[in-house]
Amino acid sequence: MGAKITLKDLAKILNVSVSTVSKALNDNPEISVETRTKIKELAESYRYVPNNIAQSLKSKSTKTIGVVIPAILLEFFCKVLYGIEKEATARGYKIIICLSNELQQKESESIDTFINGSVDGIILSLAEETQKTKNYSHFYKSMNYHLPMVMFDRVSDEIQCDKVTVDDFHGAHKATKFLYETGCRNIVFVNPIPTISVGQERESGYLEALEELQISPMILNVENYSTIERELSEFLSTNKVDAILAADEYSAVLALNVARLNGYKIPDEISVIGFTNGLMAEHSIPSLTVVSQHAEQIGRESVKALLDRIQGQTTETAHHVVETTIIHRNSTKKLV
């Protein structure tokens, strides 16, 4: 940072005290209109900008939100981020971003970065590793510092804080029922993320819907994306399937392609629904019916919840739920 002009400098130039300058620039009526304008003009001419760091130190408020997301190359998190930025900016807050890259270690480091006073609160979504190991010690640490925190999408019951989640349970439930209503009876649930909370919620919703419909479930958990195509292909050849519900976007697109390449007519012979309304789903062939999580809104809600807490307008920790919507495209049959 170059040598920037300070209040002190301005004060010296005009032979007044620093506090006079400060008050004048803050339009304090204690100062005469005359001096106020004089000082403001000088400040203007020197392009004076108050030092934000000093203001933060003084006010004990940084007007900054720390955001920790597991990945930025997943479109869903980008969209949430978009919502966060929009809402934060609208409310006069800046955002600092840390990526955990799905690792617990990096998540913990990110929190360390934030508990030193550089932010007024944290918005976070759990790393996959953290959800697997269920080791939340780094959060207890941060909670000792009383730094307000909001968790979104990937959350844990073991951490007490405000939460914003998608209604994944009902999303899967609705999607399953919808498949049923379009005539599907053999619905397989393909789940590449059985270890993270959202994957589990979606499974539960699927199971409950089938239970209600008195249909026996078929679940295909897959370790990673590279094996989905082979495993699903095998599954299709040994099981009667007329619909696939995939727990995320990529697995849905892969499932769609596997079914299509295996000669099934889509949606007539096999219908496919995925989670997450992203580019891949929109541009797949045929275009994919998805359960949209309204990512942007999740971001906005998270900011709202956090700022409400920072501004002390809330007491009990709240759990906000964003409803899902089915976006109907060409991988599913129309309702009759």
Place this chain on the structure above:
Amino acid sequence: MGAKITLKDLAKILNVSVSTVSKALNDNPEISVETRTKIKELAESYRYVPNNIAQSLKSKSTKTIGVVIPAILLEFFCKVLYGIEKEATARGYKIIICLSNELQQKESESIDTFINGSVDGIILSLAEETQKTKNYSHFYKSMNYHLPMVMFDRVSDEIQCDKVTVDDFHGAHKATKFLYETGCRNIVFVNPIPTISVGQERESGYLEALEELQISPMILNVENYSTIERELSEFLSTNKVDAILAADEYSAVLALNVARLNGYKIPDEISVIGFTNGLMAEHSIPSLTVVSQHAEQIGRESVKALLDRIQGQTTETAHHVVETTIIHRNSTKKLV
């Protein structure tokens, strides 16, 4: 922020001075090993964390980089961001993100956010509106503050600062030549971004390649994505075309679909190459051959350039160029 423990608190507890505590925690040999360990243990037990704001004020360095990108929902910028975050974190820097949403006003506001001492430097890519209007006054403002700045991808000659760009010119040049080498002779350049620098560079590369090959160019500038399909469809029906070079990813995917839906065999009758190696290109049908800009590396290079300047290791402003690579997929013919 809750009432956190400070140096002062620790000092009071141990009946020593603040400076002793500060020195002890910073392992200053002036302090006896005995007191040092005693103080450290106390600090540990109280989970003391130094206040970063105070440190920044004192040291006049925030260890933070401000990043301004035009859009976060464009995969390219996400990838750059990924590279920025990775490199910054590795070097001990945090990043604050502002989105200009392609608007000059928001770009200017973002810069205002940064010239108040909250960051040590700025990494920025120009908003489309700014590139259209060529009004760079908000940058002159920031340059007065001597805040180091690196511009990437969308840059302007009129602003003197370090730059990191993709070699869009040669990228288009290489792609055009490649199309020629696979037998194409009627190559149309579809450009939805003729107003921004990268779109212009790509056009120039295309034109130069055709000039060298003594082939007359065909350029189809389009106002926005919604009309590409209609305009290109019309173009194909009135012109002989055996290859399409599209100036960005989305237009390439649309072009691919238009050609395919109009009955052309891809790549045999029409080859398609796009810019940007993203999800859409990878998952289009057929998969799309693209000019990859190595977005992540652009991010990393930008951080390197910025930190070099912050640490005063550079004098002249430098222009770093990241080479492109053609990713060969199924929308182009193989070389014989």
Place this chain on the structure above:
DNA sequence: GTGAAAGCGCTAACAT
């Protein structure tokens, strides 16, 4: 080896 004091840039209660 430890402490006092000054100062980073700002704000605000309290004089004058």
Place this chain on the structure above:
DNA sequence: ATGTTAGCGCTTTCAC
């Protein structure tokens, strides 16, 4: 209406 002073939390020079 203006100035003095203290203090945010930290580092660092200079005394002791």
